[in-house]
Amino acid sequence: MVVRNFLSALNLSLLGASCAVFLAFGVGCGRSETSTPVATVAPKANTPHGPRGCLYIVLDAFDAGHVSHLGYPRETTPVLDALARRGVSFTRAYSQCPNTLGSTQSLMSGRYLPAPLPGDLPYVLGASTPLLAEAFRAVGYRTSAFSENPWIRENTGFARGFDDFKSYEPLLPKVQGHPSRKRDEAITTKVLADAERWILDRETGGWFCYLHVLRPHDPYLAPEPYGERFLADPSAADTPERDVDLMFRTRWRNYRPSTEEVQYVTDLYDGSIAYIDALVGGFLDRLTTAGRLEDALVIVTSDHGEAFMQHGSFKHGNTVFEEMIHVPFVMVPPSGTDWPIGLRNQTIELVDVFPTLANLFGFAAPPSLDGGSFVEALRAPSRADTGTVYSQTLKGDRIAYRRGDTKFVFSQKGPGFSPDECYDLFADPGEKSNLCGIGSPPADLVAEGLAAIEDYFRAPEAAAGTLDAEQAEALKALGYVKE
Numbered sequence: 466m467v468v469r470n471f472l473s474a475l476n477l478s479l480l481g482a483s484c485a486v487f488l489a490f491g492v493g494c495g496r497s498e499t500s501t502p503v504a505t506v507a508p509k510a511n512t513p514h515g516p517r518g519c520l521y522i523v524l525d526a527f528d529a530g531h532v533s534h535l536g537y538p539r540e541t542t543p544v545l546d547a548l549a550r551r552g553v554s555f556t557r558a559y560s561q562c563p564n565t566l567g568s569t570q571s572l573m574s575g576r577y578l579p580a581p582l583p584g585d586l587p588y589v590l591g592a593s594t595p596l597l598a599e600a601f602r603a604v605g606y607r608t609s610a611f612s613e614n615p616w617i618r619e620n621t622g623f624a625r626g627f628d629d630f631k632s633y634e635p636l637l638p639k640v641q642g643h644p645s646r647k648r649d650e651a652i653t654t655k656v657l658a659d660a661e662r663w664i665l666d667r668e669t670g671g672w673f674c675y676l677h678v679l680r681p682h683d684p685y686l687a688p689e690p691y692g693e694r695f696l697a698d699p700s701a702a703d704t705p706e707r708d709v710d711l712m713f714r715t716r717w718r719n720y721r722p723s724t725e726e727v728q729y730v731t732d733l734y735d736g737s738i739a740y741i742d743a744l745v746g747g748f749l750d751r752l753t754t755a756g757r758l759e760d761a762l763v764i765v766t767s768d769h770g771e772a773f774m775q776h777g778s779f780k781h782g783n784t785v786f787e788e789m790i791h792v793p794f795v796m797v798p799p800s801g802t803d804w805p806i807g808l809r810n811q812t813i814e815l816v817d818v819f820p821t822l823a824n825l826f827g828f829a830a831p832p833s834l835d836g837g838s839f840v841e842a843l844r845a846p847s848r849a850d851t852g853t854v855y856s857q858t859l860k861g862d863r864i865a866y867r868r869g870d871t872k873f874v875f876s877q878k879g880p881g882f883s884p885d886e887c888y889d890l891f892a893d894p895g896e897k898s899n900l901c902g903i904g905s906p907p908a909d910l911v912a913e914g915l916a917a918i919e920d921y922f923r924a925p926e927a928a929a930g931t932l933d934a935e936q937a938e939a940l941k942a943l944g945y946v947k948e
Contacts, residue, residue, distance in 0.1 A: 515826030516799050518761030519601070519673045520664070520752075524741055525565065525614055526682040526781055527767035529558065529791040531738055534808075539695060541738045542793075544746035545765060549795050550806065552763075557812040557850065558794030560769045563781045564859040566616040568768040568815060569623065569677075573597050575819030575834035577921040581861040586930035588859075590622030594926055595831040597819045598626030601673040604828045611660045612677035613652050614768075615936045622930075627675075629663060634935065635679045648684050653741070657748045664757050671826075680741035681771070683712065683780065685733035687740035694739055695732040708733050712779040727774045734771065759800045762825065766815070767792040775895065783858060785865035785874060786896050790856045805846075812852030812867075813839050835921065855917055864922070866914035871907060872896075873914045882918050884911050 531537050534546040535556060561571035567578050570588050573596045581587030590596065598608045609629040610617070617623045617632060624630040633656055636646040660676045685708050686692050693699040708730045711722055722730075745765070752758050770789045772778050781789050794813065798804060816836035823830035824840040854867040862877045867890075874886035887900040900906060 515671075516760055516762045517671050518664070518667070518757065519606075519822065519826065520758070520761055520763045521673070521675045522745065522763070522765045523569075523675075523677045524681065524745070524765065524767050524793075525677065525679045526769060526771045527738065527793060528770035528772075528788050529556075529767075529793045530770070530788060531735060532793045535793065539735055541735050542742045544742045544749075545793065545795060547746075548749075548763070548765060548797050549808070552795060552797035552806055553804075554808050555794040555796075555813050556808055556810050557852070558766065558792050559812070559814045559854045559856060560767070560790045560792050561814060561816055561856050562859060563769045563783070563785060563789035563856070564616075565614050565768045566621065567857070567859050569617060570621075572768075572815045572818055573623065575816055575831070575836045577816060577835045577855055578857055578861070579921075579923045579925040581859065582925050584931075586621060587861070588621070588925070589930040590625065591926040592622075592625070594622075595833065596626045597822065598673065598675070600626075600819070600823065600828050600831075601671075601826070602626055602628065604671075604826070606671035606673045606826075607667060608673045608675075609660070609663050610675040610677070611656050611663075612675075613656050613679040614677050614682075617677055618933075618936055620930045620933065620936070631659060648679075648686075650688060653678055653680060653744065657744060661748055661751060664752055665755055667757070677768075678741060678745075680744075681734055681737035683708065683734075685730070685737045687733075687737045691736045691740035691743070692733070693736065695735045696729070697732070722774065722779075730779065731773050734773070761799060763797040764795070764818075766794045768815075783860075785856050785858060785863050787890070787894070790854075790865065809842075809846055811839070811842055811846060811850055812854060814854060816855075853917075855921060857922070861922070864914075864918055866910075866917055868910055868913070871910055873906070873910065875914060875918060882915065882922075884914065 529535055531541055532545060533540050533542045534549050560568040562568045562578055566588055570590055571578055574590060574594050578588060602608045608627045610627045611631050613633040613635040633652050635649060635652050637649045639646045656678060660674055664674055711726055711730060769781050770791055771781050772788045775788050776784060776786050817839055820830045820834050820836050820838040821840055824838045851869050857864040864875045866873050870889060870891040872888045872890055873884045875882040876885045885901060887906045888896045
């Protein structure tokens with residue numbers, strides 16, 4: 466069984482005031498050799514004693530490699546960049562699955578994904594699994610979720626713990642003769658408006674709001690001026706289904722797109738990023754003007770990345786390469802907080818969010834959590850990063866295990882796993898040179914990765930779920946199921 470070493474727990478006596486909280490608020494550095502498990506101190510009954518609000522925004526299918534302040538040459542994210550200048554942006558933040566269903570399950574449970582079940586819903590949050598929203602509600606916070614992603618529904622267990630839970634249908638009805646369903650552009654703005662109204666209604670008391678926006682997820686075409694902003698030929702925006710058709714043929718018909726076609730799809734994706742960045746900026750500005758974010762923690766991240774033929778595929782879900790699991794992660798504290806701002810290179814994972822927020826907001830972190838709190842590291846960020854990452858595909862047939870800059874990809878071989886790929890991400894950030902078979906890969910890391918799989922790839926805790934008709938049709942339209 467792999468040893469789980471985590472950062473020392475924050476002294477919860479500091480959590481009596483939000484200023485004291487954020488003086489100790491930290492950036493993650495993953496699991497270190499000297500860290501200890503997160504504290505599980507019982508909270509005061511129904512008494513919020515961290516920041517009054519927590520706004521958690523997920524921008525769907527947002528690859529960290531397309532974020533301007535993380536090195537992307539295009540100006541795609543001026544709002545996110547401005548938020549990073551007011552808080553902390555993690556350069557090494559990772560999702561546990563290159564698919565919304567898996568990644569959000571890990572986020573809400575603080576646990577790595579088990580072995581998948583057969584069927585359309587391989588992961589369902591079981592009733593016995595403690596969830597982040599339940600923990601917030603138990604200490605008196607009002608909780609809400611607004612999502613336009615069809616994976617996030619009651620039948621996946623996601624609604625548990627939310628006082629107010631609302632899901633939306635993101636696509637227009639299919640029109641005969643068209644290869645795909647078009648995006649309902651009014652839905653994204655409605656999701657933001659409904660979440661804004663809910664937060665504005667929170668005049669007193671603590672609140673936690675989870676907001677899941679289906680952008681920049683495909684279909685990528687965005688309203689002007691964003692849709693054509695990065696296109697070499699702006700007139701190409703007049704063919705809005707070309708990107709969907711290219712990705713469909715590539716995924717299901719073994720089509721090999723040209724360099725120009727890949728660039729076209731990438732250009733549309735970047736436009737979709739710029740569009741949702743602007744929408745989120747307006748949303749946050751209005752809440753700031755109303756005074757709702759002065760005493761709130763704001764997090765902006767993604768559920769997974771997105772691929773553009775770096776390793777032979779578009780979209781996401783079927784590999785654990787960096788473009789699939791590397792996500793942006795920006796945290797902005799309440800106003801008046803005295804903490805070092807800027808980039809942090811320590812490794813964190815979405816599975817670490819639950820224990821981190823438990824420290825910040827002063828509620829008990831369940832002992833079943835796999836993730837570790839990254840609170841303390843902000844005050845003493847380390848230049849050396851030995852943190853680990855554990856991610857797996859939705860099918861569970863490929864698992865990535867990374868420590869520092871060494872990354873292994875284990876493939877399922879019958880009942881077990883074997884290390885088929887190894888990459889030195891410092892020398893080879895694009896994962897082009899597989900070191901397995903060239904010399905001897907680090908035996909200790911191979912053993913550590915296999916031990917992690919044995920530890921985390923456990924039996925599922927809930928029975929398989931069933932997709933409802935609307936959900937199944939939406940997932941098919943978004944390319945998760947072959948027509």
